[in-house]
Amino acid sequence: MIKKYAIIVAGGSGSRMKSDIPKQFIEVGGLPILMHTLKRFKEADSEIEIILVLPESQFEYWKKLCQKYKTVPHQLVAGGKTRFQSGLNGLKVIDNEGLVAIHDGVRPFVSTEIINESFKIASEKGTAVVSVPSKDSVRVNGQAIDRSTVRLIQTPQTFQISLIKKAFETEELSTFTDDASVAEYAGFAINLIEGNYENIKITTPEDLLWAEVLLSESGFTRF
Secondary structure (H helix, E strand, O other), X not given: OOOEEEEEEOOXXXXXXXXXXXHHHOEEOOEEHHHHHHHHHHHHOOOOEEEEEEOHXXXXXXXXXXXXXXXXXXXXXXXXXXXXXXXXXHHHOXXXXXXXXXXXXXXXXXXXXXXXXXXXXXXXXXXXXXXXXXXXXXXXXXXXXXXXXXXXXXXXXXXXXXXXXXXXXXXXXXXXXXXXXXXXXXXXXXXXXXXXXXXXXOOOHHHHHHHHHHHHOOOOXXX
């Protein structure tokens, strides 16, 4: 059996959310956002080992939340100053070969089908990056481009462990906006798979309103 891991990265401060607490800890549907996210991966496959990357300054607050709410087993790892460094810290604690999905902690509505498909494609092709078509017209530096060629990138971004560890051996660049960009810079092909528009990243107050709508839909379980 192929070993599967999920690195959940959550380093938000709550500034754009205009919240006194980091956005990943805000309660939605009776549970902190981050706990919804962890539960999604365990629901997809109970054998997935979850690695949670948080700023070390948030460890105590998170541990108190874990005492208050029931959550799934996970390993806690200190994040770095950047998204690249946090991803690298998560990868460093994995000693085995297999597959790893790297996911935003504030994307709690990722479906179990998407999670499992990302592992399947990554096992076959090395990489699997979730994306959706752009709904809007797009311009780059004022110039209109063909919307059908544009994909909006989501997470999880799933990789064969040896591949993504090799990619992360490079020096960090400002152009590394996600894990797929690191893998692509290292010369690995990026395979896009279909996501869905419900897989939102909760960043601003209006996203919380959308989250409540999603929780009220029959396709999502209110925990």
